[in-house]
Amino acid sequence: MTTPSGEAVPYPRLIVDLGAIRRNYARLQDMTAGAEVAAVVKADAYGLGAAAIAPVLLHAGAKSFFVANAHEGEIVRAAVGGGAQIFVLHGFWSADVQAIARSALIPVINSPEQLRDWLAGPAGPYALHFDTGMNRLGIPMIDVSGVADLAGKRQPDLVMSHFACADEPGHNLNATQIERFATVRGAFPGVRTSLANSAGCFLDTPAHGDLVRPGIALYGGAPRATGANPFESAATIETPILQVRQARPGDSAGYGATWTTEADRRLAVVALGYADGMFRAAQKGGYGRIGDVKLPIAGRVSMDLITLDVTDAGDSAKPGESVRFLGPDLDAFAAASGTLAYEVLTRLGSRLERVYV
């Protein structure tokens, strides 16, 4: 049994690769030539830190940002300064009106009632979100002409909708939603349009609109379940090995003794756990790496510790040595956890120090 030497950083860090985010942004511009590429930075830029990332996207060329609520909008405004447009997807409450004015936010209005309130009240710039088939947020198609009449001369800055199945290119709901959105376009001639999220950027140009709204692709997660992911993961966890031990035939490891071995194996315990956002489900198929060597999770993920089978790493697996998680394995780690990169990123814990490179 060995203990840490004291040299290593004794806590897990989340390394955010700003260069990867810039390259992902440029790739989206190439994929959607002609469309403006907005940046979706809601949920603190998918857990990676909106205050640090939004300015990088601004310099990469983003002129429009999307957040969920006005509070997030204020943080992004402080980060990017004036100039850029910041759209608030959840619309507005009367309690938000001051923040919207102070930070020059643009509410994305989701119902005729909300539009009436906006026009009777603040009446600043706004966007309209129409529900073309997802039955989630948005103005129902039946209200398109009524809302166009209501808007009258005070036209929205943007009309948008959101795909339910853009990650399945062959799904017939995509064509239906594009067709319904054409009706929206027709009711708001000359107004900018927005339809595609990350997965929608892979569809043909009628799916894009004037402005696309990628989120996950910026951070490198796979927008679609199938096909290659052309984006670079911007999130890598680095955490030190705390202790290494030898497991003998018949030994088990971790809570519930769910991992057992019939051979000699070397085990390393690292400073990372479900408190940092690592899913317990990742026990089956999840792994970290030293260099290129994959180190499978051995036994249950606990709150602050994960045990890895480091036999294949040989002598490099020693206390203080850094083990990496996610990075190029982001999608694989999500799959092992029974979820998507979206959920892995947005659940990364606050204990992880964010380090921007």
Ligand SMILES: *Cc1c(COP(=O)(O)O)cnc(C)c1O
């Ligand atoms: C979150 C969100 C996006 C971004 O989706 P990704 O799949 O991450 O690209 C775009 N539009 C709306 C309305 C959203 O809620």
